[in-house]
Amino acid sequence: MSNLGFLAVGYGFIWLVLGGYVFSLARRQSGLNRQVDRLERELELDREAVPER
Amino acid sequence: MAEEQTLKRAFAEAPPSVIERRGGRGGGRSLWVDALGASSILAILFALYLALIWAPTEAVMGDIQRLFYFHVAAAWLALGPSFGVVAACSVLYLWKKDLRFDRIASASAELGVMFTTITLVTGPIWARPIWGAYWTWDPRLTTTLVLWFIFVAYLMLRSAVDAGHKRARLSAVFGIVGWIDVPIVFMSIRWWRTIHPTVIASEGGGLAPDMRLTLFVAIGAFTLLYAYLLVVRVRQEDLATRLDRVRHQLYLR
């Protein structure tokens, strides 16, 4: 029976979709991490500028 | 007084929220989340082994039947947990007015779209060599298609409204109505199709024990994956919200 091609396409699609979603999650996470880092730096600078806080 | 409180809030809150990402409270990595991720990957590898190698080849359909395990697992997640969590968190949001529930609902709807898409695409791929047609208006298939439209509509609604309580309220209302609708859709399509002869009588019945075990493992593995992705996604949204709030408070200063 020559339906192994269909099987491959099916499985390929499943892992493509899942992989794509995981990849988008990872990208979003790294974007968030960058933002947090920047904010942290800004806050540090701020605290030095306003010592009484 | 009040202004100072705002300021204090901003300063008291900014550093911890930044630290949390590192320290693991709520923001980023933590042991149980990592454990969940690792176990879901292991479970999926195991399920893959069972489905592709261990399980016997179906006598009539041949190897293509091996698609069945993950097809059904994805369908189960779309109809069950994904939409169930959307509906439950919608109700909880309207009741408690806590945006955390809204974030869980939206993450679950995203995953729902993904699993529904997997179901809808693997279904026809499986059907083509067996029935000779990509699509049949089978009740389960058609209900899944309607469900896909409802999930996508939910996400479209969210993308059309600015973040905040208004978006949470509107999407919660739609989520609840959609969830109540799905069983009625299923009933109606089943009646619609049973008046005419259906293409397939029952796909689940008469499953060999080995196949049944493989199916359960696949469902379990996908459920773990769903839980892991949901947690990760919700924590991302939590972090984004906190970031946003800190920025606003700093700006207000």
Add this chain to the structure above:
Amino acid sequence: MSSSVARRTDLSPADASAAGHEDDAGKPRTGTTSAMRVRRLWKYYGHFPALRGLDLELERGRFLTVFGPNGAGKTTLIKVLSTQIKPSEGLVEVGGHDVVHAADRVRGQIGVISHNTYLYPSLTAFENLKFYGRMYGVGDLEERSRELLERVGLRGREDDRVSEYSRGMQQRLSIARALLHEPEIMFLDEPYTGLDQHASRMLRGVLASLHDGRRTIFMVTHNLEEGLEMCDEVAIQVAGRICYREPIDRVDREHFGDTYFECVGGGHKWDS
């Protein structure tokens, strides 16, 4: 980063004494003379606080004008007081009822006039009044409508569609609409916006007749001249809080502009 301007005139004497005895808030307020009481009112839009811990109290029968620049949260305040939006935090009572938990009781005794007229353009003036009258459960609607149309000078035009009315006439009709159920408390949100000379003179006349010592009037505006005309008390709202509050006889009308800009400017400095 001083907030001294905002702090100095934080509370009116009445507010200050009430705020000092917060425990009293739980006691039954029989025969209360307050038309509205606001305690620590916060309203967030997303993360942005439009109102920031605002306190306010107004006695029955008084006319209070609240001034403030754009973005001070004046319209937000009037919308919270008139049950159109819910407060995020804090206590708000209007006419002795909580605006969240007894919203319908509050709605029954307030009238709102805004620069939006709330009138249906395809209906006639008379039909508009009848519609709102039924919604408010007003008895003897025909006569009440005619009386009000007479009062706002629209007698004879009552069967014309609102879409054929001029802006000023629509605004007058919206006053009649707001008065249908004889509300004890009136809210006016920038009522002069978009009116010509003639129409605003007419509006002033109607407002003067409303200010009869029984009815409480709460107006917000950014126009100093019009706002000072009839009121009993003056307040200035900046950045989501009341930062100035005086009875009108203690206000130096000539130099009120300076006072206003001191508050507003101070607020701006604080804000940035």
Add this chain to the structure above:
Amino acid sequence: MGFLGQAWTIAWKDILGELRTREMVFSMLLFGFLVILIFNFGIEPGLRDEALVKPGVLWSAFVFAGILGLNRSFSSEKENDCLQGLLLCPVDRAVIYLGKFLGNFVFVLAMSLAVLLFFSVLYNVDVIAVLPGLLAILGLATVGFSAVGTLFSAVSVGIKTRDVLLAILLFPVLVPVILAAAKSSAFVMNGEGLFAGGSWLAMLVVYDVVFLAVSVMLFDYVLEE
């Protein structure tokens, strides 16, 4: 004045305004006619006599034309900020929902009747003979359509892309109504009588009851700010 009296006051206000301007019903009607016309070109003449095709055409026309009316239902309240004026009235929010629902019900039903007439002439269906059955189905289906439609119209009113969004939200949720109405009217048009499709009627009734109740409960959350 009672609960229903006030709801009817709101509905009557909408109907009266519509009678004056005739903006909406007119465009709904025209659109319904056009859908029927277009379907006529899309379907092979031989197929047109198939029992199941006619109700399908009819219900597509109703749904596409009806959604035009729903779009206007709350956006018409935006002029002069009338929606705020309505919300300021000391009435239960459920009254406002029921009022708007009643108005939509009347508009959609009126449009459907006219489209039905047009349809019966163009597709040679003797509507008069089966009118009672069709009216019953039409009434039940319009209740369900307007119940969910009114709620979603309120959901989408403040949104820029509200026209398209309303269709996207509404159509998937309406699947049972469309199916049940088309199937049961096929029975009626075949002369098998209203109760030949009894379970479909039951489904319409269940849908109506469930979604009217759910919408009344949820409407409060849609409008609060």
